[in-house]
Amino acid sequence: xxxxxxxxxxxxxxxxxxxxxxxxxxxxxxxxxxxxxxxxxxxxxxxxxxxxxxxxxxxxxxxxxxxxxxxxxxxxxxxxxxxxxxxxxxxxxxxxxxxxxxxxxxxxxxxxxxxxxxxxxxxxxxxxxxxxxxxxxxxxxxxxxxxxxxxxxxxxxxxxxxxxxxxxxxxxxxxxxxxxxxxxxxxxxxxxxxxxxxxxxxxxxxxxxxxxxxxxxxxxxxxxxxxxxxxxxxxxxxxxxxxxxxxxxxxxxxxxxxxxxxxxxxxxxxxxxxxxxxxxxxxxxxxxxxxxxxxxxxxxxxxxxxxxxxxxxxxxxxxxxxxxxxxxxxxxxxxxxxxxxxxxxxxxxxxxxxxxxxxxxxxxxxxxxxxxxxxxxxxxxxxxxxxxxxxxxxxxxxxxxxxxxxxxxxxxxxxxxxxxxxxxxxxxxxxxxxxxxxxxxxxxxxxxxxx
Numbered sequence: 001x002x003x004x005x006x007x008x009x010x011x012x013x014x015x016x017x018x019x020x021x022x023x024x025x026x027x028x029x030x031x032x033x034x035x036x037x038x039x040x041x042x043x044x045x046x047x048x049x050x051x052x053x054x055x056x057x058x059x060x061x062x063x064x065x066x067x068x069x070x071x072x073x074x075x076x077x078x079x080x081x082x083x084x085x086x087x088x089x090x091x092x093x094x095x096x097x098x099x100x101x102x103x104x105x106x107x108x109x110x111x112x113x114x115x116x117x118x119x120x121x122x123x124x125x126x127x128x129x130x131x132x133x134x135x136x137x138x139x140x141x142x143x144x145x146x147x148x149x150x151x152x153x154x155x156x157x158x159x160x161x162x163x164x165x166x167x168x169x170x171x172x173x174x175x176x177x178x179x180x181x182x183x184x185x186x187x188x189x190x191x192x193x194x195x196x197x198x199x200x201x202x203x204x205x206x207x208x209x210x211x212x213x214x215x216x217x218x219x220x221x222x223x224x225x226x227x228x229x230x231x232x233x234x235x236x237x238x239x240x241x242x243x244x245x246x247x248x249x250x251x252x253x254x255x256x257x258x259x260x261x262x263x264x265x266x267x268x269x270x271x272x273x274x275x276x277x278x279x280x281x282x283x284x285x286x287x288x289x290x291x292x293x294x295x296x297x298x299x300x301x302x303x304x305x306x307x308x309x310x311x312x313x314x315x316x317x318x319x320x321x322x323x324x325x326x327x328x329x330x331x332x333x334x335x336x337x338x339x340x341x342x343x344x345x346x347x348x349x350x351x352x353x354x355x356x357x358x359x360x361x362x363x364x365x366x367x368x369x370x371x372x373x374x375x376x377x378x379x380x381x382x383x384x385x386x387x388x389x390x391x392x393x394x395x396x397x398x399x400x401x402x403x404x405x406x407x408x409x410x411x412x413x414x415x416x417x418x419x420x421x422x423x424x425x426x427x428x429x430x431x432x433x434x435x436x437x438x439x440x441x442x443x444x445x446x447x448x449x450x451x
Contacts, residue, residue: 005202013169020161028154032132032146041146042135047072047128051115058117058124072140073128080121089127097125176201183211192219243284251277301340310371313347317354317369324363333372339451341428349424352417353382353445360386360443368440380447388436389443418445425449 035041050070061068066088069075076087076094082102084094100107101116101123117124132146143149176199186194196212198205254273262270310332321328357367361384370381418434425432430449437444 003198003200003202003205009169009173009201013165017162017165020165021158024157024161025154028150028157032150036132039135042072042133044130044132046133048115048130051126051128055117059119064119064122064124069126072133073126075127076125078123078125080123085122087125093127097127101125173201176204180204180207180211183208183215187211187215187218192222243280247277247280247284251281300342302343303338304341304343304346305338306335307337309343309347313350316347316351320351320355320358321367324358324361326358326361326363327366329366329368331368331370333370335371335373335378336451339378339449341449342424345424346428349421349447350380350382352421353447356417357382357384357386357443357445360384362386366440374448376451378449378451380449381444383437383440383444384442385440386442388441389434394434394436421445 032041036043047070051073054068054070058064058068064075064077064086066075069088074088074093076089076097077085078094078098079085082098084091087094089097097114100114106115107113111129112127113130115126115128117126129144131144134140134143134146179197179199183194183196186192192215194215196208196215199208250273254270254277258267258270258274314328314330317328354367361367365385367385368381368383370379370383372379418432422432425447428449430447433446433448435444435446436442
C-alpha cells in the first residue's frame with residue numbers, strides 16, 4: 001500500500017460521505033415512489049384529480065351527502081348569498097372558505113387549498129391539502145404529511161451514516177497513530193532499541209522519522225555519558241583504594257612512634273596525626289560507599305534465615321549504641337523463617353539507618369526496632385527519640401549528600417546513610433518511608449519488603 005497524505009484521507013472520507021448521502025437519498029426516493037405505485041401513498045396532486053372526476057356529479061346531484069364528497073377533502077355548502085347550509089367545516093372555517101371562494105383565489109394561507117363548484121342556488125366549497133398522504137386513514141391521521149415523515153427518516157439515516165463513517169475514519173487514523181504512541185512510550189521508558197514501523201500516512205511517517213533520528217541521537221548521547229561515568233567511577237574507586245596504602249603506612253608509623261620515648265610536644269603531634277588518620281579513613285570509607293552506590297549492582301538473591309540475620313543485626317547495633325549508652329528495644333513479632341534477599345546489602349541498609357538514628361539520639365535514650373507482618377509484606381520500623389526530621393529533611397533526606405543544618409545536623413554525617421539504604425531497598429523491590437513518630441517525636445523509618 002502506498003503512502004497517503006492526510007488531505008487525501010480526508011478527501012476520501014468526504015467522497016465516501018457524499019456517496020453515502022446520495023445512496024441513502026436515492027433509496028428513500030425509490031421507496032417513496034414504490035409506496036405511491038402500490039397505492040400506500042397518494043401523490044400530492046391525487047386529490048385535485050379526484051375532485052375533477054367528482055365535479056360533474058357534485059354539480060348535478062340533488063342533495064349533497066357526505067358520502068358524495070371525495071376522500072381527503074372537507075366541504076361546506078353555501079347559498080348563493082353566502083348563507084351557511086351544512087358541511088364538515090365549523091362556522092369559522094366556513095367563513096374562511098367563503099372568503100377564499102368569493103376572492104377567486106385557491107388558498108389563503110398555503111396550508112389548505114379550496115375548490116369551488118357552482119350548483120343550482122348553492123355553492124359547494126371543497127377544502128384539501130396539496131401534499132402526499134397515506135391512503136390508510138389511521139396512518140393519515142398520525143402523519144398528515146408524508147413528505148415530512150420521509151424527510152425526518154432521511155435525516156436520521158444520514159446521521160447514522162455520518163456517525164458510522166466518522167467512527168470508521170477515527171479508528172483508521174487511531175491505528176495509524178498507535179505506532180507513534182508506542183514510540184513515545186518507549187522513549188518515555190528509556191527503551192531506545194525499538195524499531196520504527198511505517199504507518200502509511202506521509203505526515204505521521206515524517207514525525208516517526210524525526211523520532212528515529214532523536215532516538216539515535218539519544219542513544220549516542222546516553223552511551224557516551226555512560227562510558228564517561230563508568231570511567232569516572234573506576235578512577236574514583238581506584239583512587240580511594242590507592243589512598244589506603246599510604247594511609248596504612250602513616251598509621252603504622254604513628255603507632256610505632258607513640259611506643260617510643262617522646263616529649264610532650266611530640267606526643268601531641270603523634271596524637272594529632274593519629275586522630276587525623278582516623279578521620280581520613282572515615283572519609284575514604286565514605287568515598288568508597290559513594291562509588292558503590294553509583295554502580296548498577298544486580299542483587300544476588302539468597303535464602304536469608306531471619307533468626308540468624310536478626311542475631312547478627314543485634315550484635316552490630318550493640319557496637320554502635322554502646323558508646324552513647326543508648327537502650328535498644330526489640331519489638332519482634334512473628335515473622336517468616338526465611339526471605340529471598342541479599343544478606344550483605346540488606347544488613348548494610350539497616351546498619352546505615354541505625355547509624356543515622358544513633359547519631360541523632362541523645363545519650364541514655366532509646367531506639368526501637370519493630371518487626372511485623374502486614375499481609376504478604378515484612379515491615380521493619382526503626383524509631384529513635386531524637387529531635388525528628390525537619391520539614392526540609394522529610395522531603396530530601398533520601399537525596400545524596402543531603403545534610404539538614406537545623407535539627408539533625410552533624411559534623412560526622414555526610415548525607416549518605418539514608419540515600420544508600422533507599423537504593424538497596426529499591427533494588428529489593430521494597431519501599432522505604434521516612435516520617436516523624438507520633439509516639440516518640442523522633443525520626444521513624446519504615447521498610448516494607450515483599451516476601
